Amino acid sequence: MATKHDLRDWTIEALKSLGGSGSVVETCRLIWQVHEPDLRASGDLFYTWQYDVRWAAQTLRDEGVLVSAGRERRAPWTLA
Template identity: 60%
Template structure:
């Protein structure tokens, strides 16, 4: 079953698919496109995943896997390693 602990990997996967950066909406759209079925079957996480994914991104920033970002909805999430291959 999908848990909050899976979300950081989903963020990384989505950002790689987006060429290394994207808005929170872009990332959520990509996660939904790739994982709709498991999200639908994730129990309570289905109702909170778009909130929880923001905490996953913060965790990735704290680990140095995402670049620091300005606060606000218009900010972009950027992989710290910009040498990504589009998937």
């Protein structure tokens, strides 16, 4: 069963597939395309994963894995 921790790994995986940077929508679309069965089998995470993936991205920013978005809410997610 997928967990919130998996969302961190899947976000990195999706961004690498997108060439290192992508919008929230592009990133989530790719996560869904690759991990739909995992998400469907993940219990409550299935209903919250798009919210939780944003928190995963913030954690990745805090750790320096993603570039800080600064004040720009619509900035693409970019691997550092």
